[in-house]
Amino acid sequence: MAYDNSTFLSQVKSRALVPDSQSTFADQDILNLANDKLHDAIVPMILSARQEYYTTSETFTVTSTDTTINIPYRSIGMSIREIKRVQGNNENDLPFIPIEDSNFQEEGFQILANKIHIKGFTGDVKIYYHLRPGDLVETSKAAKIASINTSANTVTVSALPTNFTNGMTVDFIEHKPGFSTVAFDATVTGIADTTISFASLPAELAVGNWIAEAEQSPVPQMPVEFGSFLAQYTSSKVLEGLGDFEAAQLAESRLGKLENDALTQISPRMRGETKKITGHRRRG
Numbered sequence: 001m002a003y004d005n006s007t008f009l010s011q012v013k014s015r016a017l018v019p020d021s022q023s024t025f026a027d028q029d030i031l032n033l034a035n036d037k038l039h040d041a042i043v044p045m046i047l048s049a050r051q052e053y054y055t056t057s058e059t060f061t062v063t064s065t066d067t068t069i070n071i072p073y074r075s076i077g078m079s080i081r082e083i084k085r086v087q088g089n090n091e092n093d094l095p096f097i098p099i100e101d102s103n104f105q106e107e108g109f110q111i112l113a114n115k116i117h118i119k120g121f122t123g124d125v126k127i128y129y130h131l132r133p134g135d136l137v138e139t140s141k142a143a144k145i146a147s148i149n150t151s152a153n154t155v156t157v158s159a160l161p162t163n164f165t166n167g168m169t170v171d172f173i174e175h176k177p178g179f180s181t182v183a184f185d186a187t188v189t190g191i192a193d194t195t196i197s198f199a200s201l202p203a204e205l206a207v208g209n210w211i212a213e214a215e216q217s218p219v220p221q222m223p224v225e226f227g228s229f230l231a232q233y234t235s236s237k238v239l240e241g242l243g244d245f246e247a248a249q250l251a252e253s254r255l256g257k258l259e260n261d262a263l264t265q266i267s268p269r270m271r272g273e274t275k276k277i278t279g280h281r282r283r284g
Contacts, residue, residue, distance in 0.1 A: 003177060004210075004219045005031060006139045008231060015235035015251065016242075024241055031136040034220070034234040038133065042226055043076065045259070047130060049267040053178070053223065054130040055081055062118045062125055069116040069125075074132050074184065074215070078114050081128035091126060094118075131181060134171060134217030142218035143196070143211045144175070154197045157211065166191050169214040172205055179221045185214055225265040229258040 009027055012018075012034070018025070046053050054076065060069050071078050084091035085107070097108040097119060107120040118125065143157035143164065164170075166189070172182040183202040190197035196211065210218050220230060236251035 003175070003179070003224060004139050005136055005217075008034070008136075008220060008227070011227070011231040012234045012238060015231055016238045016247075018238060018242075022242060025238055027138055030234060030238060031138065033237045034230055035136045037230060037233050038136065038220060038222065042222055042230060043133065045263060046222065046226075046266065047076070049263065051267050051269045053266070054133065055128055056131045056181070057126050057128045059086060059124055059126045062122050064122055067118045067122075069118070069127065071111070071114045071116060072127070072129055072131075075129040076132045077130075079129065080111070080116070081130060083109055083116070084126045084128070085121060086124040086126050094121065094125060131184075132215075133221035134173070134181070134212060134215050136220060137212065137216045137218060139218040141213065141216065142173075145205070145207055145209050145211065146194075148201065148205060148207060150201060152197070153199065153201050154195050155201070155205070155211070156195050158194070160191070160194050160196075163213065164188070164191065164196070170211050171214050171216070172202060173210040173212060173217055173219065173221070174206075175208045175210055175219070177224045179217070179219045181221070182209060223262070223266050225262045229255065229262050232258055 009030060012030055043054070058072060062069070071080060083094040083096075085094050095106070095108040097110045099110060099112070102110070105120065109119065109125075110117045116127070141161055141163055143159065143161055145155050146158045147156045149155070168188050169185045170188060171184040172186065174180045174182055182204050186198055186202075188196055189199055212218055220227070222230070232251055232254055236248045236255070239245075239248035239251060
């Protein structure tokens with residue numbers, strides 16, 4: 001089964017029995033309705049399960065003259081999960097220092113506005129945070145990778161979208177569930193027919209993955225278990241927009257069960273017996 005926004009649109013139209021003759025909603029209008037629910041409701045639900053679905057990390061170097069790091073701009077809520085000191089192959093917690101304890105002399109970090117201030121430590125730090133999923137766009141606005149040339153740092157796509165241009169920034173997105181962002185904000189350095197060049201390619205990139213404009217996605221970046229919930233919600237809003245309020249209310253009445261079913265399936269991710277490891281702090 002293909003998991004992408006074209007499939008999602010078909011599911012919404014099928015649930016809402018949307019006639020082909022209607023002109024109220026273009027496909028992108030429907031995706032915009034779904035996008036609001038994805039960001040405003042589904043992402044918070046997934047985060048509340050505390051199962052690290054959107055967790056990613058970046059490594060930064062702190063020097064004696066540069067102790068400030070911008071919170072990654074694609075972090076959900078401009079917040080961070082935690083910060084680790086990196087020493088060789090080891091990662092150790094860097095403690096958070098509340099603003100009330102600004103005179104604290106030990107190693108740690110503070111957050112002021114949208115910046116992280118490292119205190120008492122120089123070297124590499126790894127920042128863990130929740131990466132915001134991309135806004136939903138039609139699949140015609142993204143490209144699917146047909147082949148990869150790691151020596152030339154090029155990919156060939158099945159068809160080149162009209163919105164792709166040299167110099168644009170793009171994201172690489174997995175085409176299989178969970179639809180993770182393989183890498184983001186990569187700059188296109190050249191386009192020749194259906195071949196796209198980059199300065200480098202992520203090692204995890206695979207044939208079939210998507211390339212989309214930065215902060216966009218041709219697939220809902222969420223566990224597929226939320227697919228029915230999102231399609232049902234979107235269909236209710238389409239019906240409402242078409243003036244069929246009775247059908248919209250009926251569709252909306254099923255959302256509670258679909259939400260509970262999805263949440264039950266995504267948590268916990270570790271289904272077997274958990275074993276306590278002495279000396280290590282368990283991640284949430």
